[in-house]
Amino acid sequence: MVNGLAYRLMGRDADVDDLVQESFAQAFAGLGRLEDPQSFAKWLGSVVVRTASKILRRRRLLTRLGLRRSAEPVDVDTIAARVVGPDVAAELRRTYERIERLPVDLRVAIVLRRVEGLALDEVAAALGVSLATAKRRIVAAEAALAGASRGDPG
Amino acid sequence: MNRIDPKVLTPPLTEARLARQYDAIQRRVGAAPRGRGRAWPAWAIAATATVALVVVVVVGLRRGATTVGGAGGPMEGAVLEAGPGAGVGVTLADGSRLDLAAGARARVTAARATAVRLEVERGAVEVEATHVEGRSFVVGAGPFEVRVVGTHFVVQRTPGERVTVRVERGAVEIAGTPGEPRRLMAGEQWSAPDPTGPVVEATMALGPVAPASAPAVAPTATAGSPLGATTASPAATAPGPTSPAATAPAGAAAVATTAPETAKELFDEAQRARAEGRAADAARAFDKLRRSFPRDRRAALATFELGRLRLDSLGDPRGAEEAFREAMALGPRSPFREDAEARRVEALARMGDGAGCVAARDAYLARWPNGTYRRAVGLYCGGP
Numbered sequence: 001m002v003n004g005l006a007y008r009l010m011g012r013d014a015d016v017d018d019l020v021q022e023s024f025a026q027a028f029a030g031l032g033r034l035e036d037p038q039s040f041a042k043w044l045g046s047v048v049v050r051t052a053s054k055i056l057r058r059r060r061l062l063t064r065l066g067l068r069r070s071a072e073p074v075d076v077d078t079i080a081a082r083v084v085g086p087d088v089a090a091e092l093r094r095t096y097e098r099i100e101r102l103p104v105d106l107r108v109a110i111v112l113r114r115v116e117g118l119a120l121d122e123v124a125a126a127l128g129v130s131l132a133t134a135k136r137r138i139v140a141a142e143a144a145l146a147g148a149s150r151g152d153p154g
Numbered sequence: 155m156n157r158i159d160p161k162v163l164t165p166p167l168t169e170a171r172l173a174r175q176y177d178a179i180q181r182r183v184g185a186a187p188r189g190r191g192r193a194w195p196a197w198a199i200a201a202t203a204t205v206a207l208v209v210v211v212v213v214g215l216r217r218g219a220t221t222v223g224g225a226g227g228p229m230e231g232a233v234l235e236a237g238p239g240a241g242v243g244v245t246l247a248d249g250s251r252l253d254l255a256a257g258a259r260a261r262v263t264a265a266r267a268t269a270v271r272l273e274v275e276r277g278a279v280e281v282e283a284t285h286v287e288g289r290s291f292v293v294g295a296g297p298f299e300v301r302v303v304g305t306h307f308v309v310q311r312t313p314g315e316r317v318t319v320r321v322e323r324g325a326v327e328i329a330g331t332p333g334e335p336r337r338l339m340a341g342e343q344w345s346a347p348d349p350t351g352p353v354v355e356a357t358m359a360l361g362p363v364a365p366a367s368a369p370a371v372a373p374t375a376t377a378g379s380p381l382g383a384t385t386a387s388p389a390a391t392a393p394g395p396t397s398p399a400a401t402a403p404a405g406a407a408a409v410a411t412t413a414p415e416t417a418k419e420l421f422d423e424a425q426r427a428r429a430e431g432r433a434a435d436a437a438r439a440f441d442k443l444r445r446s447f448p449r450d451r452r453a454a455l456a457t458f459e460l461g462r463l464r465l466d467s468l469g470d471p472r473g474a475e476e477a478f479r480e481a482m483a484l485g486p487r488s489p490f491r492e493d494a495e496a497r498r499v500e501a502l503a504r505m506g507d508g509a510g511c512v513a514a515r516d517a518y519l520a521r522w523p524n525g526t527y528r529r530a531v532g533l534y535c536g537g538p
Contacts (some may be wrong), residue, residue, distance in 0.1 A: 008163050018176055024179045041492075047482075087186055092158065116159045 002048055008115050009052040011096045019022060019055060023048045046126045048132060056104045072096060098148040102141055109134060110141035173429035181306075181322055200490070218484070235259040253280040255310075256435075263294075278310040278430070297349040298330035307338075309346060318345040369413055416442050417450040424456070433467035444480070454485030458494050465497060471504035492518075496527035503534040511535035 004021040034043050083140035095149045099107050105127075112123045155174045179531045234244060234254055244252045250270075254260060255292025258277025264270060272279070273294040283291045291302040294402035295311040298319075319328060320343040326346055327335040338344050390511035440460040444453045461477030464470040478498035482491055495518045512535045517527060 003172075017171075017178070020175050021178050021182060025182045084242055092163070095158065115163065117157065 106141035109137035251282040299326040415446040437463040457481040471501040475501035
């Protein structure tokens with residue numbers, strides 16, 4: 001679960017191990033705050049989401065400061081399951097390239113909603129925001145993606 | 155944006171990769187100060203496994219010296235060898251620790267107050283070296299040398315094929331490469347072909363193994379020897395395949411192994427086997443654990459892990475289904491119950507047991523209407 005979520009949030013395999021390790025370290029540090037063991041998986045998922053958001057924000061900052069290349073290639077070709085045909089892989093790559101350009105808050109929200117398939121209230125819980133905020137982010141992300149899609153040549 | 159099926163964006167996970175993640179997390183968690191100074195709750199130990207990393211188990215069940223060979227005297231020339239079934243750990247007098255993975259063999263070629271040198275002949279040796287001012291600590295692996303300065307690293311050698319060094323903490327220098335020694339920092343890994351051939355037995359004359367009658371627990375170490383007395387060992391007197399009693403001089407030492415007997419040892423053995431990519435060995439150890447220690451607190455988790463190995467690595471959905479079913483019975487309220495139930499549906503689908511699959515799927519969906527795997531499970535057995 002954690003690897004899959006990390007994979008889909010980050011969009012490249014090379015980032016997964018770091019995110020998984022960091023997430024578990026954070027989770028264990030905060031384990032005492034978890035009261036209901038039955039909700040461990042969801043709680044851990046929210047830790048992964050928060051940790052991914054932090055990493056993505058840090059990257060944006062480094063990119064702005066010129067300390068990191070801005071356009072590292074999306075890794076979807078290698079992360080897409082082998083059963084996926086080349087047309088689907090290409091579409092996935094395009095989609096992830098658009099997602100990559102979104103602000104971090106919108107990016108995480110749309111991945112949780114459209115890739116992870118979470119319900120709106122689950123997205124809100126994972127992000128630690130209100131339902132209204134979660135909806136707003138998803139709508140904004142959808143609009144941005146639609147705009148990017150219209151501007152895409154192919 | 156259309157919905158993307160998460161199943162098409164699934165990371166390439168191998169047991170070895172999961173084990174590496176597990177090791178890294180274990181080290182991070184183990185190194186961090188414990189907030190309340192108590193062990194992890196049992197449910198957390200199990201729940202972590204449900205997310206495919208099995209992280210906490212060893213945090214809660216700290217690995218000790220599985221089998222420790224002592225050192226009598228200066229110990230130079232001693233051969234440390236782990237049998238094929240289990241690794242061994244050796245704690246040196248200065249606190250440095252060597253963990254040999256199953257099947258690994260290393261020879262101590264220097265054990266003086268000013269220099270310690272270890273030659274890895276085959277397999278993986280994990281080193282936690284204590285920094286001692288004025289003393290060098292070198293690990294050789296074929297033509298390469300890893301020079302240590304108070305650090306934690308792993309040297310793995312497959313003679314004639316490859317040498318790999320991975321640094322977990324601190325830094326090491328690798329000599330034997332073209333040009334200047336290469337410095338490797340924490341988190342970095344280096345690997346190169348091993349141009350030398352396999353180690354032949356004849357070379358072992360330089361580092362003979364102890365006679366079969368050598369005491370398993372070392373006598374008092376020579377004063378000043380950095381490789382002095384170690385942790386006491388359980389009786390470990392079985393001679394290994396490289397124990398030529400006729401040629402071994404006095405003072406040499408060997409590490410022999412015993413078959414794991416406790417649930418903890420079996421669990422550790424399974425974890426090691428998995429880390430080394432030996433899925434079948436890991437499955438056997440988990441299987442033995444659940445059969446030999448059904449009331450042990452690890453039994454349910456071991457059974458669940460057995461199911462995962464059978465399904466994901468061994469191509470045995472029937473065996474996996476049985477293991478998941480038993481894991482559910484052994485841990486009916488365990489945090490990985492949902493995982494076991496979901497994976498059982500997958501196993502039944504892969505077995506081609508349509509009726510069983512439908513029944514298990516419907517049971518899962520009824521029990522876990524908001525479950526983590528409800529969407530994936532709903533797609534099995536021909537969909538809803």
